[in-house]
Amino acid sequence: MRSNDDRDMIQVPNPFAALPSIDRMLSLPEGKALVAVYGHKQTTMALREIVDDARALLLLGDDRIFSLPGLVAQAATALEKANAPSLRPVFNLSGTVLHTNLGRAPLPTEALEAVIAVARGASNLEFDLTTGRRGDRDSHLDELLRRLTGAEAATVVNNNAAAVLLTLNTIGAGKEIIVSRGELIEIGGAFRIPDIMGRANCILCEVGTTNRTHASDYSQAVNEQTAALMKVHASNYVLKGFTAQTPETRIAAIAHDAGLPFIVDLGAGSLVDLRQYGLPHEPTVAETIASGADLVTFSGDKLLGGPQAGLIAGRRDLIEKIKRNPMKRALRVDKMTIAALEAILRLHLDPTRLAQKSATLQLLTRKQDDIRADAERILPRLSEQCAAIARVAVIECLSQIGSGSLPVESLPSAGLALSPIAGRGSGRAINAIARAFRALPIPVIGRIEDGSFILDFRCLTDSSAFAGQISALDFTSAAAP
């Protein structure tokens, strides 16, 4: 056993001689505990860095006294920080439910369990259990998607951007695709229809004007170079005023008269009519297929409430052609995505069950009164914690669905507004408040609006976890003059 003396403060007259050796630190119980968690290599490196730093300070004439346990504790802190996961859960109180930067749709338990079940080991991902031969990974979703959309066939890729790229490249490489000038949209994250067209090796044939595109604009543009007519759901903006759009059934008829396919990029693509849940109507995939679309592309992690994926549903011959495109192999989804998708699609078979189980629908349909009750419950504790820096009040606000769905429709919500106490540099104070919330163990993401820091409680599903970390809020940087 070591004597206690070994662990006493070390006064260091000669910095080179007296700092503890790495081996000595590793042999302490605290050192051994670090090795058990982080491994020998990482721990040794961390200890060496701490000792090197200490030596540098001593050389600079710093007369600090370093204790052996103190140095090990410093290494522990550094190791903990370096080993914390980079990608981690946050509270999305931004007011945007399907927030692309915050990971979009939350998955239901059914999908999470399905992911764990196949991720742990082998699965029949591409193996036909009936014949014992090689199978098709799309087979797990094909039947469900056909039932839910009325399409003849379906396939799945990495995201909707990939679905659009693959569809255009398969149907229109080297040829023209006709699109209305009102639909040449940018989604954000550099997804722009004209650019995707180019990358898919298609020639964009713009028709109509920004605000009005008539059926005759489409029919007059059709020529022997045309590969398809396309409609892009203008998901993140609305055309208002003196506008005219050609109904999908008309575009489909013009395409079919010319023997061409009609492609629709639906974006959010709900599989059920959201009006039954008291939400605004968003065109469903089934409606779009029914109005004559030969191929429909949509996202898995928007209104569908599933994992990131791009789904393509439509005519069997066209889907087969898409699946034979070598790019499909490069854009395919993995087993975890398929497992989660299958689970969320299965929930869609029963709209009542979907409402109870879909984590996304649960958030979108939360009642304002329930949200406000959560905010009122949290108010006293947060007020007390923030007393020196901000006034806190319960507010009513509007949440957005996000991800380009229903861009002008908002959902009545509630939350808390933190307003910096007057007299301080309030712009600075408000940024410091936002920073303090982001620095919590589970970071809290709010939004800054009209001089206040707003926390929209719609997506707060675990208010006790939120309340539990209020005492850790540290506004020291905000309180500084």
Ligand SMILES: *Cc1c(COP(=O)(O)O)cnc(C)c1O
């Ligand atoms: C969101 C969206 C996309 C991109 O989908 P991702 O799944 O984010 O790749 C493409 N088109 C439309 C119309 C969209 O709304």
